[in-house]
Amino acid sequence: LSLSHCFVQNHVLMTLTFYSSAATVASSPRVPFHPLASPARRGFVSFRLTAKKLPLRSHGASSLSVRAMSELVQDKESVVAASTSFTESSNTRASELNHSRTFLDARTEEDLISGINKEKEAGRLPPNVASGMEELYWNYKNAVLSSGAPGADKTVISNMSVAFDRMLLGVEDPYTFNPYHKAVREPFDYYQFVHMYISPLIDFKNSYVGNVSIFSELEDKLRQGHNVVLISNHQSEADPAVISLLLEAQCPYIGENIKCVAGDRVITDPLCKPFSMGRNLICVYSKKHMNDDPELVDMKRKANTRSLKEMATLLRSGSQLIWIAPSGGRDRPDPSTGEWFPAPFDASSVDNMRRLVEHSGAPGHIYPMSLLCYDIMPPPPKVEKEIGEKRLVGYHGTGLSIAPEISFSDVTADCSNPNEVLSVYFKISKCINLVSPSPLCISSFMDIFAWYMAGERSIQPSSVQVGG
Incomplete structure (x- = not known):
C-alpha cells in the first residue's frame, strides 16, 4: 500500500511538472536572451x-x-x-x-x-x-x-x-566505465566539452525552469550533508547536460555534482561514450535490454548488484545528488496520436531508491522532477536492441521543473485502504487522458492540481525563464 500510493503520487507530480514545463515553453512570452554568466561559461575549457x-x-x-x-x-x-x-x-x-x-x-x-x-x-x-x-x-x-x-x-x-x-x-x-564513474575532467575536460556541444542546440529564449526556489532548497540540503534523489522522466541523451545548462545561472552546484543512473547503451555506443565520460554516472543495465542476449543476463544482474552497492556506499557518505528515471528508458509519443506522456515508472525502482535513502544514515529527500528536451536529440520511435541508433539533432526550447519533496510517511498516513489508492489512481488517470498536452488545454489541467505546484511566477534571469 505504501509503495503503491507513493508511486501514484510521485508519477502524478512528475506528470504535472512535465506538462507545466511543456505549456510554459510553448506559450510563455519571449524574454531577452543573454549568454549564460556562470563561471563555467565565462571561463575556460x-x-x-x-x-x-x-x-x-x-x-x-x-x-x-x-x-x-x-x-x-x-x-x-x-x-x-x-x-x-x-x-x-x-x-x-x-x-x-x-x-x-x-x-x-x-x-x-x-x-x-x-x-x-x-x-x-x-x-x-x-x-x-x-x-x-x-x-x-x-x-x-x-x-x-x-x-x-x-x-x-x-x-x-x-x-x-x-x-x-x-x-x-x-x-x-x-x-571502460566502472560501476561508479566520475566525470573525466583531465587531461581533457569532458564535462565542459559536453556543455559546449549541447549549448548551441538550446533555444534559451524559449526555455523555462519551474520552481527554481525548490532547486535552491535542494542545493542547501546537499551542502548540509543531506542526500537528495531526483525522480523524473527521461527524454534524450542530452538530459544531464540540459539539467546543468538550465540551472547553471541559479544553481551551478547541482549540475556539477549530480550523479546520473545510466543504462549500458550510453557507455558502449562509440558516438555516445565521449559525452557520457563528462558526467558522474552510476552504470546499470536497463530492464528493457536485460534479456537481449540470454547468455549475458547473469552478468548483467551481477553488474547491477555491484552498482547498487556503489550507490549505497555513496549515500552513506552524505551530500549525494542522484538522478534516476524509473521508466528505464526515454519517453516516446503515442504512435497512433503523437501525443506525449511520460513513460510509465517501474515501481520497484522507486521503492529501491526510497529504501536506499532511508537506510543511508544521512538525512534523505526525494523530489519529483520533469524534463522537456525531446526535440534536441529525439530517440528512435521504438526501443532498439542493436547499439548504434540513428541520431537526430534539433535546435529547440527546453523545460525543467521540480515539485515539492515527497514525504512517504505523510502520503501513506492519509490512506489506509488499498481501494482508495486505486480510486485515486483511476481518477487521476482519467483526468490526464481527457486532457490533450497542448498549451490550450494544460491550463485547465493545472488548475485542478495547482496546489501541487509551488508558486509559478515568471522572472527574468540572465538566460532562461524561471518560475517560483
Missing part, C-alpha cells in the same frame, strides 16, 4: 595535459578552441613533467600523445568529412562508426545553423572537430 588554461572564443562564435587544444596535445614535455605515478593517469596521457591528429587539425567541413574517410580507409574507424559520424555531422550542422546565432558555422566546425577527435580516441583506446 581546460585540456589539462599541462597546467595551462586557454581562453575560449565567445559562445556566439566558435565554442571550443581546437587550435589551442592541438597545441596542448603537442606539448609533450609538459605532459611528461605533469605526469603522475598513477597507472590510469599515465595510460591516459600516453593514449592522448599517440592519438591521431586528423580531426584536431581540421579547419573546414571538407577537412572533417575527408578525415572520416581517411580514418576509415586506414582501418582506425569501423565503417558503421564512420557513417554514423558523418550522419551526425550533417544533423548537428543543420540544427546549429537553424538557430541563426552569429558564427554558427564556426561553432559547428569547432565542436564537431573536438567531438570526432574524442570519438576516434574512444575507438583507438576504448574507455
Whole structure:
C-alpha cells in the first residue's frame, strides 16, 4: 500500500511538472536572451595535459578552441613533467600523445568529412562508426545553423572537430566505465566539452525552469550533508547536460555534482561514450535490454548488484545528488496520436531508491522532477536492441521543473485502504487522458492540481525563464 500510493503520487507530480514545463515553453512570452554568466561559461575549457588554461572564443562564435587544444596535445614535455605515478593517469596521457591528429587539425567541413574517410580507409574507424559520424555531422550542422546565432558555422566546425577527435580516441583506446564513474575532467575536460556541444542546440529564449526556489532548497540540503534523489522522466541523451545548462545561472552546484543512473547503451555506443565520460554516472543495465542476449543476463544482474552497492556506499557518505528515471528508458509519443506522456515508472525502482535513502544514515529527500528536451536529440520511435541508433539533432526550447519533496510517511498516513489508492489512481488517470498536452488545454489541467505546484511566477534571469 505504501509503495503503491507513493508511486501514484510521485508519477502524478512528475506528470504535472512535465506538462507545466511543456505549456510554459510553448506559450510563455519571449524574454531577452543573454549568454549564460556562470563561471563555467565565462571561463575556460581546460585540456589539462599541462597546467595551462586557454581562453575560449565567445559562445556566439566558435565554442571550443581546437587550435589551442592541438597545441596542448603537442606539448609533450609538459605532459611528461605533469605526469603522475598513477597507472590510469599515465595510460591516459600516453593514449592522448599517440592519438591521431586528423580531426584536431581540421579547419573546414571538407577537412572533417575527408578525415572520416581517411580514418576509415586506414582501418582506425569501423565503417558503421564512420557513417554514423558523418550522419551526425550533417544533423548537428543543420540544427546549429537553424538557430541563426552569429558564427554558427564556426561553432559547428569547432565542436564537431573536438567531438570526432574524442570519438576516434574512444575507438583507438576504448574507455571502460566502472560501476561508479566520475566525470573525466583531465587531461581533457569532458564535462565542459559536453556543455559546449549541447549549448548551441538550446533555444534559451524559449526555455523555462519551474520552481527554481525548490532547486535552491535542494542545493542547501546537499551542502548540509543531506542526500537528495531526483525522480523524473527521461527524454534524450542530452538530459544531464540540459539539467546543468538550465540551472547553471541559479544553481551551478547541482549540475556539477549530480550523479546520473545510466543504462549500458550510453557507455558502449562509440558516438555516445565521449559525452557520457563528462558526467558522474552510476552504470546499470536497463530492464528493457536485460534479456537481449540470454547468455549475458547473469552478468548483467551481477553488474547491477555491484552498482547498487556503489550507490549505497555513496549515500552513506552524505551530500549525494542522484538522478534516476524509473521508466528505464526515454519517453516516446503515442504512435497512433503523437501525443506525449511520460513513460510509465517501474515501481520497484522507486521503492529501491526510497529504501536506499532511508537506510543511508544521512538525512534523505526525494523530489519529483520533469524534463522537456525531446526535440534536441529525439530517440528512435521504438526501443532498439542493436547499439548504434540513428541520431537526430534539433535546435529547440527546453523545460525543467521540480515539485515539492515527497514525504512517504505523510502520503501513506492519509490512506489506509488499498481501494482508495486505486480510486485515486483511476481518477487521476482519467483526468490526464481527457486532457490533450497542448498549451490550450494544460491550463485547465493545472488548475485542478495547482496546489501541487509551488508558486509559478515568471522572472527574468540572465538566460532562461524561471518560475517560483
